[in-house]
Amino acid sequence: MFRIAVDVLGGDGAPDVPIEAAIAVGKEQNVEIALLGPEEIIRDRLRRISGTTGLAVKIVHAPRTISGSEAQVKAIRTQRDSSIVRGFELLRSGEVDALVSAGSTGALMAGGLLIGGRMPGISRPALPVCAPSVTGGRVVLLDVGVNPDAKPHHLLQYAVMGIVYSRGLLKVRDPAVYLLNIGEEEGKGNELARAAYRLMRCSLGNAFRGNIEARDILSGKADVVVTDGFTGNVTLKCIEGVAAILFGALKKELKATFRTKIAGILARPAFVRVKNALDYSEYGGVPLLGLNTLCIKCHGSSNAKAFANGIRVALSALESRFLDAIREGVAGLKPSEEAEEANHGDQNSD
């Protein structure tokens, strides 16, 4: 039976959303749940939910959380009673198999690195996003914000982690990996993209399909899109921003005349379907990549349904031996002169 730690204090809906989600998954699956948060509050909430007797749920007292605005490395070192520190300590000691949290990405990444450690063979951890494509599939875009100054071999390692993600969690048999670039031809892009292209070409074999432009990320042709944390974060926020602006502008225009008001009312189901299809927060959580321990990060605004999906992602990752697959993927990278050189440079400069 897998054992999942659930951070009760992270996210906008804390503590109710994580508790409700944990109980829902506990009822449906053969899983042991550790709820991390203030004991009294959790006890009080559990009393109000029916059907919890007989579930394998325990409480791990953690009276406080670490917010996104704190100095996170310092917070991890000093706030030993926080839910995030307790969670990673349980992971490190092997008392749980995964941690699921809607808390601050920065605090979770800091906790993962300082307590559980970075995975051997991975130079930099990465944050992926799992976005819906127009063809109904999903595309893994990474890194979207951990490492703004990436090197070519970091991008190669992201590609390996993206492939494991796509295979293990999205069940894509033969993931198509692309490098985000400003043109499709080889030789396009900045220094980083040109060097990463050569490295991916010689190390990933047929999985690497070349460059992809930003307009095609959601087109369905890519299963994995690799980029540095700066470009990835800009891209993600651009997608969010443009979608919000377009929906906002349409909403306003539909209110302009009687005719379009009627249209707006009739069109509601279509709008809702498109919004839901494009809302990647619905898909649960994403694994923080490159850590020695398995942490699933849910969107801060997750409702109980989304958070429960995040717990299911953790179970799916455990069933597919997600961390082992990344270890094997990194170990299996074909050695190349360029990669050797890059790794050598990394050891000196990182």
Added chain:
Amino acid sequence: MFRIAVDVLGGDGAPDVPIEAAIAVGKEQNVEIALLGPEEIIRDRLRRISGTTGLAVKIVHAPRTISGSEAQVKAIRTQRDSSIVRGFELLRSGEVDALVSAGSTGALMAGGLLIGGRMPGISRPALPVCAPSVTGGRVVLLDVGVNPDAKPHHLLQYAVMGIVYSRGLLKVRDPAVYLLNIGEEEGKGNELARAAYRLMRCSLGNAFRGNIEARDILSGKADVVVTDGFTGNVTLKCIEGVAAILFGALKKELKATFRTKIAGILARPAFVRVKNALDYSEYGGVPLLGLNTLCIKCHGSSNAKAFANGIRVALSALESRFLDAIREGVAGLKPSEEAEEANHGDQNSD
């Protein structure tokens, strides 16, 4: 009277669109037009348009064009009879004041650099885009693709050119300049963004308002958004791609049921208004920035209305003494240790 050279061979609508647009502007404004293209074809087209007698239109024979797929530096050097080379030669000799073209951006930039030259004080030219914001204004985003490996002082120079653009062509009295970044706080971002922030903070005074995230580019708070050519190009294509995907998905969903089909028909005017408001190709053309000569690049898919707007942008730039304003802006940059150092480094490494 200003003299404008119009490239008859550039863009999807060539030769009809540029000719029609040039004649339309020639009829409405006190301007001398030089049509660059195959003489016979232009004569034939002019015969079919009424009311051209008395207009100050001359033909400069240029039998060929340079496409975007050619090796552009070589093409500029060897294809002396191309419309782009002829255009920049007329600019250099002072026979015309501006060149308007819907041809390849790369070919135009290469022609501008090789024939007219780079503006003193500008290390790298830049391509801007003038995008509509949700509040009805316009935001200048640059660089969107000329210089993928920008240095901090390049970004500072882009900011100066963006300010002149916003003031001179968009009539914004006091343009608000932002740096595209992955967080709003100082200290966010990659090495380039952090260094550019410091440089802009100490060199631009109150015009510099700090960092902006990609989701806020079109929000209306920024008049100028500065970034490197790699990030800018990704951002631009992301905006285009997401808009196309959303409209496509809505169109499909509106066809799903009888109710939504009716809604789609009734909602058409609202959709058209939003699409038009967001279509920056409607706004005419943008000046290639950092050149010694004034070249306005129109979108390749411009219709005659858009191309005519591009010619009007050229006239507006000439009236506002656009190139002189950039020269003055660059000359007026407050010297700072960091800028000195950066410029020194640039002289050595560029």
